Amino acid sequence: MKRTLAYLSLLFILGVLLYVANPDYGLKFGPGGKEWLSLRYTDDYYIQHGVQEVGGTNIVTDIVFDYRGYDTLGEATVLFTAIAGAVALLRPWRRDER
Amino acid sequence: MNCRGDDMGVIVRTAARATIPLIGIFGAYIVAHGHLTPGGGFQGGATIAGAGILFLLAFGLEEMKKRYNKSLYSVLEGIGGLTFLGAAMLGIGVAFFYNTLWHNGPFFNGKPGTLLSAGFLPIMNLAVGLKVFIGLVSALTWIALYRRWRE
Amino acid sequence: MIQFQFITAFLLIALGIYAFLAKNNLLKLILALNIIDSGIHLLLISLGYRVELNEIPTAPIYTGYETLKSPMVGPLPQALVLTSIVIGVCVLALAIALTINAYRHYGTLDVRALRRLRG
Numbered sequence: 500m501k502r503t504l505a506y507l508s509l510l511f512i513l514g515v516l517l518y519v520a521n522p523d524y525g526l527k528f529g530p531g532g533k534e535w536l537s538l539r540y541t542d543d544y545y546i547q548h549g550v551q552e553v554g555g556t557n558i559v560t561d562i563v564f565d566y567r568g569y570d571t572l573g574e575a576t577v578l579f580t581a582i583a584g585a586v587a588l589l590r591p592w593r594r595d596e597r
Numbered sequence: 598m599n600c601r602g603d604d605m606g607v608i609v610r611t612a613a614r615a616t617i618p619l620i621g622i623f624g625a626y627i628v629a630h631g632h633l634t635p636g637g638g639f640q641g642g643a644t645i646a647g648a649g650i651l652f653l654l655a656f657g658l659e660e661m662k663k664r665y666n667k668s669l670y671s672v673l674e675g676i677g678g679l680t681f682l683g684a685a686m687l688g689i690g691v692a693f694f695y696n697t698l699w700h701n702g703p704f705f706n707g708k709p710g711t712l713l714s715a716g717f718l719p720i721m722n723l724a725v726g727l728k729v730f731i732g733l734v735s736a737l738t739w740i741a742l743y744r745r746w747r748e
Numbered sequence: 749m750i751q752f753q754f755i756t757a758f759l760l761i762a763l764g765i766y767a768f769l770a771k772n773n774l775l776k777l778i779l780a781l782n783i784i785d786s787g788i789h790l791l792l793i794s795l796g797y798r799v800e801l802n803e804i805p806t807a808p809i810y811t812g813y814e815t816l817k818s819p820m821v822g823p824l825p826q827a828l829v830l831t832s833i834v835i836g837v838c839v840l841a842l843a844i845a846l847t848i849n850a851y852r853h854y855g856t857l858d859v860r861a862l863r864r865l866r867g
Contacts, residue, residue, distance in 0.1 A: 509762060509766055509769065513759075516762070517758055520754035526754055528754065531801070532800065532801075539824075542822035545823055558809065558823040559809075559823050559826050582841065584845070588842075588846065588849055589848065
Protein backbone atom coordinates (compact mmCIF):
# COMPACT_ATOMS: atom_id res chain seq x y z
CA MET A 500 0.00 0.00 0.00
CA LYS A 501 2.68 2.44 1.03
CA ARG A 502 4.81 1.43 -1.94
CA THR A 503 1.95 1.92 -4.38
CA LEU A 504 1.32 5.37 -2.95
CA ALA A 505 4.99 6.22 -3.44
CA TYR A 506 4.92 5.17 -7.09
CA LEU A 507 1.71 7.12 -7.70
CA SER A 508 3.31 10.24 -6.22
CA LEU A 509 6.30 9.64 -8.45
CA LEU A 510 4.06 9.52 -11.52
CA PHE A 511 2.38 12.72 -10.34
CA ILE A 512 5.77 14.46 -10.04
CA LEU A 513 6.74 13.32 -13.54
CA GLY A 514 3.45 14.59 -14.96
CA VAL A 515 3.87 18.00 -13.34
CA LEU A 516 7.43 18.28 -14.62
CA LEU A 517 6.38 17.34 -18.16
CA TYR A 518 3.62 19.93 -17.99
CA VAL A 519 6.22 22.52 -17.03
CA ALA A 520 8.28 21.51 -20.09
CA ASN A 521 5.41 22.48 -22.40
CA PRO A 522 6.51 25.58 -24.34
CA ASP A 523 3.08 27.21 -24.06
CA TYR A 524 3.09 27.30 -20.26
CA GLY A 525 6.53 26.89 -18.76
CA LEU A 526 10.14 26.48 -19.79
CA LYS A 527 11.15 27.62 -23.25
CA PHE A 528 13.89 25.95 -25.25
CA GLY A 529 15.88 28.47 -27.19
CA PRO A 530 14.14 31.82 -27.42
CA GLY A 531 15.95 34.11 -29.80
CA GLY A 532 16.17 37.75 -30.74
CA LYS A 533 14.55 40.38 -28.53
CA GLU A 534 13.11 37.83 -26.11
CA TRP A 535 16.57 36.36 -25.45
CA LEU A 536 17.98 39.82 -24.82
CA SER A 537 15.25 40.70 -22.35
CA LEU A 538 15.44 37.37 -20.51
CA ARG A 539 19.19 36.84 -20.49
CA TYR A 540 20.86 40.24 -20.46
CA THR A 541 23.59 38.94 -18.11
CA ASP A 542 24.72 36.43 -20.72
CA ASP A 543 24.61 39.15 -23.35
CA TYR A 544 26.79 41.42 -21.19
CA TYR A 545 29.35 38.66 -20.71
CA ILE A 546 29.46 37.90 -24.43
CA GLN A 547 29.81 41.57 -25.39
CA HIS A 548 32.34 42.72 -22.78
CA GLY A 549 34.15 39.55 -21.68
CA VAL A 550 37.16 39.72 -24.00
CA GLN A 551 37.72 43.42 -23.37
CA GLU A 552 37.40 43.29 -19.58
CA VAL A 553 39.09 40.01 -18.69
CA GLY A 554 41.16 39.14 -21.73
CA GLY A 555 40.50 35.47 -22.33
CA THR A 556 38.70 34.50 -25.51
CA ASN A 557 36.99 31.59 -23.75
CA ILE A 558 34.02 33.29 -22.11
CA VAL A 559 33.27 30.37 -19.80
CA THR A 560 36.75 30.57 -18.28
CA ASP A 561 36.32 34.33 -17.90
CA ILE A 562 33.13 33.82 -15.92
CA VAL A 563 34.47 30.96 -13.80
CA PHE A 564 37.70 32.67 -12.75
CA ASP A 565 36.93 36.37 -12.83
CA TYR A 566 33.27 37.36 -12.72
CA ARG A 567 32.27 34.48 -10.44
CA GLY A 568 35.59 34.01 -8.68
CA TYR A 569 34.05 33.56 -5.25
CA ASP A 570 32.12 30.53 -6.52
CA THR A 571 35.34 28.94 -7.71
CA LEU A 572 37.08 29.71 -4.42
CA GLY A 573 34.34 28.01 -2.41
CA GLU A 574 34.32 25.11 -4.82
CA ALA A 575 38.07 24.60 -4.43
CA THR A 576 37.51 24.61 -0.66
CA VAL A 577 34.82 21.95 -1.03
CA LEU A 578 37.15 19.83 -3.21
CA PHE A 579 39.96 20.06 -0.65
CA THR A 580 37.66 19.25 2.28
CA ALA A 581 35.98 16.30 0.55
CA ILE A 582 39.25 14.70 -0.51
CA ALA A 583 40.72 15.24 2.97
CA GLY A 584 37.64 13.64 4.54
CA ALA A 585 37.75 10.65 2.20
CA VAL A 586 41.46 10.06 2.82
CA ALA A 587 40.93 10.40 6.59
CA LEU A 588 38.12 7.84 6.48
CA LEU A 589 40.19 5.35 4.48
CA ARG A 590 43.35 5.58 6.60
CA PRO A 591 44.42 2.56 8.70
CA TRP A 592 42.60 2.52 12.00
CA ARG A 593 44.48 2.35 15.25
CA ARG A 594 42.94 -1.05 15.96
CA ASP A 595 44.44 -2.50 12.78
CA GLU A 596 47.98 -1.37 13.29
CA ARG A 597 49.02 -3.92 15.87
CA MET B 598 46.39 -17.73 -11.54
CA ASN B 599 49.23 -15.59 -10.33
CA CYS B 600 48.36 -14.25 -6.93
CA ARG B 601 51.37 -11.99 -6.47
CA GLY B 602 50.91 -9.37 -9.11
CA ASP B 603 47.64 -7.50 -9.38
CA ASP B 604 48.30 -5.96 -12.78
CA MET B 605 46.18 -6.72 -15.82
CA GLY B 606 48.59 -8.71 -17.99
CA VAL B 607 51.10 -7.91 -20.68
CA ILE B 608 48.63 -6.73 -23.36
CA VAL B 609 47.00 -4.08 -21.18
CA ARG B 610 50.36 -3.01 -19.82
CA THR B 611 51.81 -2.47 -23.30
CA ALA B 612 48.76 -0.53 -24.46
CA ALA B 613 48.83 1.60 -21.30
CA ARG B 614 52.52 2.32 -21.77
CA ALA B 615 51.73 3.64 -25.24
CA THR B 616 48.65 5.70 -24.33
CA ILE B 617 49.49 7.24 -20.94
CA PRO B 618 51.94 9.86 -22.37
CA LEU B 619 49.44 10.84 -25.04
CA ILE B 620 46.64 11.32 -22.50
CA GLY B 621 48.97 13.32 -20.27
CA ILE B 622 50.09 15.60 -23.10
CA PHE B 623 46.51 16.20 -24.19
CA GLY B 624 45.50 17.08 -20.62
CA ALA B 625 48.44 19.48 -20.31
CA TYR B 626 47.36 21.13 -23.56
CA ILE B 627 43.82 21.55 -22.24
CA VAL B 628 45.10 23.15 -19.03
CA ALA B 629 47.61 25.46 -20.72
CA HIS B 630 45.19 26.69 -23.40
CA GLY B 631 42.26 26.98 -21.00
CA HIS B 632 41.70 30.68 -21.71
CA LEU B 633 41.76 30.29 -25.51
CA THR B 634 40.06 27.04 -26.48
CA PRO B 635 37.37 24.83 -24.93
CA GLY B 636 38.60 23.44 -21.66
CA GLY B 637 40.18 24.80 -18.53
CA GLY B 638 41.64 23.79 -15.23
CA PHE B 639 39.00 21.32 -14.06
CA GLN B 640 38.63 19.48 -17.34
CA GLY B 641 42.37 19.20 -18.01
CA GLY B 642 43.06 18.11 -14.43
CA ALA B 643 40.41 15.41 -14.72
CA THR B 644 41.99 14.24 -18.00
CA ILE B 645 45.46 13.93 -16.45
CA ALA B 646 43.88 12.14 -13.48
CA GLY B 647 42.43 9.69 -16.01
CA ALA B 648 45.98 8.91 -17.11
CA GLY B 649 46.97 8.31 -13.48
CA ILE B 650 44.00 6.02 -12.86
CA LEU B 651 44.84 4.11 -16.05
CA PHE B 652 48.34 3.62 -14.62
CA LEU B 653 46.85 2.33 -11.36
CA LEU B 654 44.56 -0.12 -13.17
CA ALA B 655 47.07 -1.40 -15.69
CA PHE B 656 50.21 -1.73 -13.58
CA GLY B 657 48.64 -2.73 -10.29
CA LEU B 658 48.84 -1.47 -6.76
CA GLU B 659 52.44 -2.53 -6.08
CA GLU B 660 53.80 -0.31 -8.82
CA MET B 661 51.54 2.57 -7.76
CA LYS B 662 52.68 2.36 -4.14
CA LYS B 663 56.28 2.92 -5.26
CA ARG B 664 55.34 6.05 -7.22
CA TYR B 665 52.82 7.51 -4.77
CA ASN B 666 54.52 9.79 -2.26
CA LYS B 667 52.03 10.92 0.35
CA SER B 668 53.87 13.94 1.75
CA LEU B 669 54.85 15.20 -1.70
CA TYR B 670 51.26 15.00 -2.92
CA SER B 671 49.97 16.82 0.17
CA VAL B 672 52.48 19.62 -0.41
CA LEU B 673 51.51 19.86 -4.09
CA GLU B 674 47.82 20.17 -3.30
CA GLY B 675 48.58 22.93 -0.79
CA ILE B 676 50.71 24.72 -3.36
CA GLY B 677 47.86 24.59 -5.88
CA GLY B 678 45.35 26.10 -3.49
CA LEU B 679 47.71 28.78 -2.24
CA THR B 680 48.68 29.77 -5.79
CA PHE B 681 45.00 30.21 -6.63
CA LEU B 682 44.49 32.40 -3.57
CA GLY B 683 47.68 34.38 -4.23
CA ALA B 684 46.71 35.08 -7.84
CA ALA B 685 43.36 36.34 -6.58
CA MET B 686 45.16 38.53 -4.02
CA LEU B 687 47.29 40.31 -6.67
CA GLY B 688 44.74 43.05 -7.27
CA ILE B 689 43.79 43.52 -3.62
CA GLY B 690 44.40 47.28 -3.98
CA VAL B 691 41.20 47.60 -5.99
CA ALA B 692 39.18 44.53 -5.10
CA PHE B 693 39.53 40.84 -4.43
CA PHE B 694 39.68 39.00 -7.79
CA TYR B 695 40.60 42.19 -9.65
CA ASN B 696 42.50 41.27 -12.78
CA THR B 697 45.36 43.72 -12.37
CA LEU B 698 47.81 41.74 -14.51
CA TRP B 699 45.58 42.19 -17.54
CA HIS B 700 44.83 45.89 -17.08
CA ASN B 701 48.24 47.28 -16.09
CA GLY B 702 50.59 44.40 -15.39
CA PRO B 703 54.15 43.80 -16.52
CA PHE B 704 53.40 40.46 -18.20
CA PHE B 705 50.45 38.30 -19.27
CA ASN B 706 48.88 41.30 -20.98
CA GLY B 707 49.33 40.46 -24.65
CA LYS B 708 46.78 40.66 -27.43
CA PRO B 709 43.61 38.61 -26.77
CA GLY B 710 44.01 35.24 -28.42
CA THR B 711 47.72 34.78 -27.74
CA LEU B 712 49.08 32.43 -25.09
CA LEU B 713 50.53 35.09 -22.77
CA SER B 714 47.37 37.09 -22.29
CA ALA B 715 44.35 37.25 -19.98
CA GLY B 716 46.10 38.24 -16.74
CA PHE B 717 45.83 35.69 -13.96
CA LEU B 718 43.72 33.22 -15.93
CA PRO B 719 46.63 30.95 -17.03
CA ILE B 720 48.07 30.94 -13.49
CA MET B 721 44.72 29.99 -12.01
CA ASN B 722 44.20 27.32 -14.66
CA LEU B 723 47.53 25.71 -13.79
CA ALA B 724 46.81 25.88 -10.05
CA VAL B 725 43.33 24.39 -10.31
CA GLY B 726 44.49 21.70 -12.73
CA LEU B 727 47.22 20.62 -10.31
CA LYS B 728 44.71 20.60 -7.44
CA VAL B 729 42.10 18.51 -9.27
CA PHE B 730 44.71 16.02 -10.53
CA ILE B 731 46.19 15.51 -7.07
CA GLY B 732 42.76 15.21 -5.46
CA LEU B 733 41.33 12.61 -7.82
CA VAL B 734 44.49 10.47 -7.94
CA SER B 735 44.79 10.55 -4.13
CA ALA B 736 41.15 9.56 -3.62
CA LEU B 737 41.33 6.63 -6.05
CA THR B 738 44.67 5.44 -4.64
CA TRP B 739 43.37 5.45 -1.08
CA ILE B 740 40.20 3.62 -2.08
CA ALA B 741 42.35 0.97 -3.79
CA LEU B 742 44.67 0.77 -0.76
CA TYR B 743 41.87 0.10 1.73
CA ARG B 744 42.73 -2.78 4.10
CA ARG B 745 45.86 -3.71 2.21
CA TRP B 746 48.32 -1.68 4.29
CA ARG B 747 50.07 -4.67 5.80
CA GLU B 748 51.14 -6.26 2.54
CA MET C 749 8.62 21.40 -31.70
CA ILE C 750 8.81 18.61 -29.14
CA GLN C 751 11.32 19.51 -26.45
CA PHE C 752 13.27 16.32 -26.11
CA GLN C 753 15.92 17.88 -23.87
CA PHE C 754 13.51 18.74 -21.05
CA ILE C 755 11.69 15.42 -21.37
CA THR C 756 14.99 13.51 -21.14
CA ALA C 757 16.09 15.57 -18.16
CA PHE C 758 12.84 15.02 -16.28
CA LEU C 759 12.90 11.32 -17.13
CA LEU C 760 16.39 11.08 -15.64
CA ILE C 761 15.28 12.90 -12.49
CA ALA C 762 12.19 10.68 -12.11
CA LEU C 763 14.33 7.56 -12.69
CA GLY C 764 16.68 8.65 -9.91
CA ILE C 765 13.80 9.27 -7.50
CA TYR C 766 12.37 5.85 -8.36
CA ALA C 767 15.72 4.22 -7.60
CA PHE C 768 15.81 6.07 -4.29
CA LEU C 769 12.40 4.70 -3.36
CA ALA C 770 12.74 1.14 -4.61
CA LYS C 771 16.32 0.01 -4.12
CA ASN C 772 17.91 -1.18 -0.89
CA ASN C 773 21.58 -1.40 -1.79
CA LEU C 774 23.71 1.52 -0.65
CA LEU C 775 25.83 1.60 -3.82
CA LYS C 776 22.69 1.78 -5.94
CA LEU C 777 21.53 4.76 -3.90
CA ILE C 778 24.81 6.53 -4.72
CA LEU C 779 24.27 5.77 -8.41
CA ALA C 780 20.75 7.19 -8.14
CA LEU C 781 22.19 10.39 -6.68
CA ASN C 782 24.49 10.71 -9.68
CA ILE C 783 21.64 10.08 -12.13
CA ILE C 784 19.59 12.90 -10.56
CA ASP C 785 22.70 15.08 -10.81
CA SER C 786 23.03 14.34 -14.54
CA GLY C 787 19.39 15.20 -15.14
CA ILE C 788 19.71 18.55 -13.42
CA HIS C 789 22.86 19.36 -15.40
CA LEU C 790 21.13 18.53 -18.68
CA LEU C 791 18.18 20.75 -17.71
CA LEU C 792 20.39 23.72 -16.86
CA ILE C 793 22.51 23.38 -20.00
CA SER C 794 19.38 23.20 -22.18
CA LEU C 795 18.11 26.47 -20.72
CA GLY C 796 21.10 28.33 -22.17
CA TYR C 797 20.30 27.46 -25.79
CA ARG C 798 19.23 30.10 -28.26
CA VAL C 799 17.58 29.98 -31.68
CA GLU C 800 18.17 32.84 -34.08
CA LEU C 801 16.34 33.00 -37.40
CA ASN C 802 18.43 30.65 -39.50
CA GLU C 803 21.76 30.68 -37.72
CA ILE C 804 23.04 27.83 -35.58
CA PRO C 805 24.55 29.25 -32.38
CA THR C 806 28.16 28.44 -31.53
CA ALA C 807 29.97 27.83 -28.26
CA PRO C 808 30.82 31.06 -26.38
CA ILE C 809 34.43 31.15 -27.55
CA TYR C 810 35.93 33.75 -29.84
CA THR C 811 38.23 32.08 -32.35
CA GLY C 812 38.59 34.91 -34.85
CA TYR C 813 36.75 33.08 -37.61
CA GLU C 814 33.14 33.86 -36.78
CA THR C 815 31.16 36.50 -38.58
CA LEU C 816 30.10 39.67 -36.81
CA LYS C 817 26.51 38.66 -36.13
CA SER C 818 26.85 34.96 -35.36
CA PRO C 819 24.93 34.13 -32.18
CA MET C 820 26.43 32.40 -29.15
CA VAL C 821 24.71 30.28 -26.56
CA GLY C 822 24.55 31.62 -23.00
CA PRO C 823 27.81 31.04 -21.13
CA LEU C 824 26.46 31.47 -17.59
CA PRO C 825 24.69 28.06 -17.21
CA GLN C 826 27.78 26.33 -18.56
CA ALA C 827 30.00 27.99 -15.96
CA LEU C 828 27.65 27.14 -13.10
CA VAL C 829 27.25 23.53 -14.26
CA LEU C 830 31.04 23.26 -14.44
CA THR C 831 31.16 24.13 -10.74
CA SER C 832 28.34 21.71 -10.01
CA ILE C 833 30.07 18.77 -11.73
CA VAL C 834 33.14 19.12 -9.51
CA ILE C 835 30.92 19.26 -6.41
CA GLY C 836 29.26 16.06 -7.64
CA VAL C 837 32.61 14.31 -7.91
CA CYS C 838 33.50 15.43 -4.35
CA VAL C 839 30.20 14.10 -2.99
CA LEU C 840 30.76 10.82 -4.84
CA ALA C 841 34.25 10.35 -3.34
CA LEU C 842 33.05 11.07 0.20
CA ALA C 843 30.00 8.80 -0.17
CA ILE C 844 32.14 5.94 -1.48
CA ALA C 845 34.50 6.30 1.50
CA LEU C 846 31.58 6.25 3.96
CA THR C 847 30.07 3.23 2.19
CA ILE C 848 33.32 1.28 2.41
CA ASN C 849 33.52 2.00 6.14
CA ALA C 850 29.88 0.99 6.64
CA TYR C 851 30.49 -2.32 4.88
CA ARG C 852 33.50 -2.97 7.06
CA HIS C 853 31.48 -2.24 10.19
CA TYR C 854 28.26 -4.11 9.41
CA GLY C 855 29.26 -6.66 6.78
CA THR C 856 26.35 -5.76 4.53
CA LEU C 857 25.15 -2.91 2.34
CA ASP C 858 21.41 -3.43 2.83
CA VAL C 859 19.83 -0.28 4.22
CA ARG C 860 17.24 -2.26 6.19
CA ALA C 861 20.05 -3.97 8.11
CA LEU C 862 22.00 -0.74 8.43
CA ARG C 863 19.24 0.90 10.47
CA ARG C 864 20.18 -0.96 13.61
CA LEU C 865 22.66 0.78 15.87
CA ARG C 866 25.64 -1.32 16.78
CA GLY C 867 28.79 -0.48 18.65
